[in-house]
Amino acid sequence: MTYASHLLRHSKKIRNASNIRQSESTILIRWFSKGTCPSANKGNDLLKIRQCSYLPANRQSGCLGGHSSSSKFSVSCGARGISSLSVHGEIKGNLARTSTLFNNAFNSSQAQTVRGLSTDSGLPPHQEIGMPSLSPTMTEGNIARWLKKEGDKVAPGEVLCEVETDKATVEMECMEEGYLAKIVQGDGAKEIKVGEVIAITVEEEDDIAKFADYKPSVSDAGDGVKDTPDPTPPKEEVKEPVRSPEPKVSKTDEAPKSGDRIFASPLAKKLAEDHNVPLAKIKGTGPDGRIVKADIEDYLASGEKSATPSKVKDTTRTETLDYTDLPHSQIRKITASRLLLSKQTIPHYYLTVDTCVDKLMDLRKQLNSLQEASGGKRISVNDLVIKAAALALRKVPQCNSSWTDDYIRQFKNVNINVAVQTDNGLYVPVIRDADKKGLSKISEEVKYLAGKARENSLKPEDYEGGTFTVSNLGGPFGIKQFCAIINPPQAGILAIGSAEKRVVPGTGANQFDFASFMSVTLSCDHRVIDGAIGAEWLKAFKGYIENPESMLL
Numbered sequence: 295m296t297y298a299s300h301l302l303r304h305s306k307k308i309r310n311a312s313n314i315r316q317s318e319s320t321i322l323i324r325w326f327s328k329g330t331c332p333s334a335n336k337g338n339d340l341l342k343i344r345q346c347s348y349l350p351a352n353r354q355s356g357c358l359g360g361h362s363s364s365s366k367f368s369v370s371c372g373a374r375g376i377s378s379l380s381v382h383g384e385i386k387g388n389l390a391r392t393s394t395l396f397n398n399a400f401n402s403s404q405a406q407t408v409r410g411l412s413t414d415s416g417l418p419p420h421q422e423i424g425m426p427s428l429s430p431t432m433t434e435g436n437i438a439r440w441l442k443k444e445g446d447k448v449a450p451g452e453v454l455c456e457v458e459t460d461k462a463t464v465e466m467e468c469m470e471e472g473y474l475a476k477i478v479q480g481d482g483a484k485e486i487k488v489g490e491v492i493a494i495t496v497e498e499e500d501d502i503a504k505f506a507d508y509k510p511s512v513s514d515a516g517d518g519v520k521d522t523p524d525p526t527p528p529k530e531e532v533k534e535p536v537r538s539p540e541p542k543v544s545k546t547d548e549a550p551k552s553g554d555r556i557f558a559s560p561l562a563k564k565l566a567e568d569h570n571v572p573l574a575k576i577k578g579t580g581p582d583g584r585i586v587k588a589d590i591e592d593y594l595a596s597g598e599k600s601a602t603p604s605k606v607k608d609t610t611r612t613e614t615l616d617y618t619d620l621p622h623s624q625i626r627k628i629t630a631s632r633l634l635l636s637k638q639t640i641p642h643y644y645l646t647v648d649t650c651v652d653k654l655m656d657l658r659k660q661l662n663s664l665q666e667a668s669g670g671k672r673i674s675v676n677d678l679v680i681k682a683a684a685l686a687l688r689k690v691p692q693c694n695s696s697w698t699d700d701y702i703r704q705f706k707n708v709n710i711n712v713a714v715q716t717d718n719g720l721y722v723p724v725i726r727d728a729d730k731k732g733l734s735k736i737s738e739e740v741k742y743l744a745g746k747a748r749e750n751s752l753k754p755e756d757y758e759g760g761t762f763t764v765s766n767l768g769g770p771f772g773i774k775q776f777c778a779i780i781n782p783p784q785a786g787i788l789a790i791g792s793a794e795k796r797v798v799p800g801t802g803a804n805q806f807d808f809a810s811f812m813s814v815t816l817s818c819d820h821r822v823i824d825g826a827i828g829a830e831w832l833k834a835f836k837g838y839i840e841n842p843e844s845m846l847l
Contacts, residue, residue: 418501420475422510423493425486428457428464429754435459436624437483437492445502446474448495455492460628462721462752472497476505484621558585565590625719636782641820644777647832648811649839651793654678655810657842661733670734676712676766676790677737681845682838683764683788684708684728690831694761696783697821711760711781712740714747721747722781724760733845760784768792768812775813785822788835789815812839 425435438456442448448468457466476494479486486492491510496502556573558566562585566573569590576593578585622630654675662672687694687708695704708729711722723743725736746752763781767773768791778789791813800807814835818828838845 417508418496418498418504420494420496420501420505421470421472422491423454423495424489425479425492426457426466427488428459428466429461429758431461431628432459432488434485434487434624436486437479437481438463439481440477442474444474444477447499448472448474458624458750459754460624461757462625462754463750464753468495470495473499473502475502476508478508478510556585557583559587561587562590569594623718625721629720632782633779636780640780640782642777642780642817643820643825643828644815644817645825645828645832646775646813646815647836648813649836651675651810651812651839654839654842655793665734671737671741673733673737674740675769675793676764677733677740678842678845679766679788679790679839680710680712680725680728680736680740680764681731681733682835682842683762684710685838685845686831686834687762688729689834690827692827693786693818693823693831695785695822696761697785697819698783702822705761707759707761709760709762711757711763711784712743713763713765713778714744716748716750718750721752721757722760722763723747723752723757726759763787764790766790775815777815778817780817780819785819786828786831787817789817791815 428435436458438458440455441453442455448454449471450468452468453465454468454474455466456463472495474493475496477492478494479490479492483492494505494508496505557578558573559580563573565571565587566576566585571590571593573585576585576589577583579589580586658673658675658678664670665672691704694708695702697703707727710725710728712725714721714723723740723746725731725739725743728736731739743752743756746756760781762784763778763786765778765787767776767789772792774794775791776789778787780787793810793812795808796811798807798809799805814832816828816832818825823831
């Protein structure tokens with residue numbers, strides 16, 4: 295405070311600036327006094343002075359005050375006039391240089407307002423567009439392709455590019471009117487962190503050419519941290535060269551000379567004699583340098599290790615593998631992480647039941663005849679399974695739940711995710727309120743969403759919000775039975791196997807009939823669904839499959 299008051303009293307230009315003395319003297323004193331307020335408050339005060347045209351727009355750097363430590367701070371404003379303002383100051387040195395800096399600072403009559411970066415970059419007003427977070431689990435994304443080129447005019451709502459997220463390819467829309475001056479991350483750019491700059495827009499068309507060689511900083515968010523020096527200079531650490539751990543026997547130069555007496559335990563002498571080990575080459579680690587049994591064993595072990603590498607090299611030379619490394623797609627990464635999390639954190643158990651599908655097949659045949667006559671889409675077995683699963687969830691709502699650390703959340707909506715395999719990976723689009731929709735509507739939505747999944751064009755609303763999942767490997771691939779991994783945060787997933795004909799007992803003695811049976815396996819989260827509850831759900835599901843007319847009631 296003493297230095298600041300002294301400066302205000304004795305600096306000629308500051309003394310003559312009556313407006314500053316009357317209204318902003320407190321701010322100036324606080325700004326010069328490092329201990330009276332945090333750096334963030336200093337930045338706000340300095341911004342207030344700058345908005346009143348007391349400071350120029352360019353960054354000032356100099357020695358302020360008489361403190362021995364140095365500090366940096368920055369202020370960012372979200373207003374349209376000032377997008378980002380950076381002021382750097384070093385409180386280090388003597389009072390004379392402080393007066394010189396502020397004399398130069400107050401010569402400026404108006405502060406230049408910019409958008410984007412500080413004016414010391416020499417760039418016109420602009421806006422940096424960062425990689426958006428397009429899903430709750432997204433941490434990085436890829437640029438599939440740009441729909442706008444550099445120099446194109448953009449308006450709010452227009453699609454700039456397609457971003458490949460952790461679950462789908464999503465269109466990224468422009469938020470403000472202007473011109474696309476620079477594309478920082480081009481088509482096919484991979485693993486771009488959320489918030490990382492991907493493009494630059496400007497308001498004036500004439501400013502586009504000024505960004506031809508523009509390169510963003512490595513980390514805008516981390517600039518303040520990186521530029522801030524430590525309050526005290528770090529002490530130079532004298533790093534000793536890293537030494538790999540050596541066996542005790544390797545220090546043969548420290549072994550006793552030939553003329554000196556060698557001290558060794560009787561057991562060590564016997565072991566050395568049996569293996570023809572010269573004691574003179576071994577440095578003892580026992581009391582007073584005495585050679586013990588462990589020293590002899592270490593020496594023998596080091597001799598075996600030195601002989602093994604040559605044998606290993608010979609074998610590796612003869613065995614060469616031909617392979618190709620395939621880069622991970624975003625959907626593959628998120629699928630791997632979620633399934634690993636599921637198997638590691640969810641206590642799975644499995645329930646399997648065989649269901650007779652003869653009546654189901656007959657009903658499907660009748661419904662498809664009606665669909666073809668009316669021009670509708672054909673109904674598949676999977677559509678009937680989705681409907682039966684949804685009605686069973688409504689009948690046994692405990693299975694339509696999710697586990698949290700504090701409670702079990704039971705959902706009132708029955709939203710069924712349907713597993714769809716594509717060339718890019720596994721997608722699970724959702725059929726919302728499947729228990730309330732007819733078979734024709736379910737069939738249309740499944741086919742529509744499966745097509746979008748294969749085209750890699752699903753949006754977040756197409757796959758988020760599911761409460762239960764159905765995976766069918768029977769119809770497409772002929773898998774008889776399998777156990778699926780639960781899709782967190784859900785508590786259950788139903789695995790559908792193929793239908794096969796079996797011989798069953800007939801109505802009379804020594805009579806046999808043929809029937810088609812389909813194996814289904816329910817994977818349950820034991821924290822949410824007890825064994826009896828899972829069995830009750832399977833019983834309800836089997837009832838709907840074996841008596842499909844009840845689904846139409």
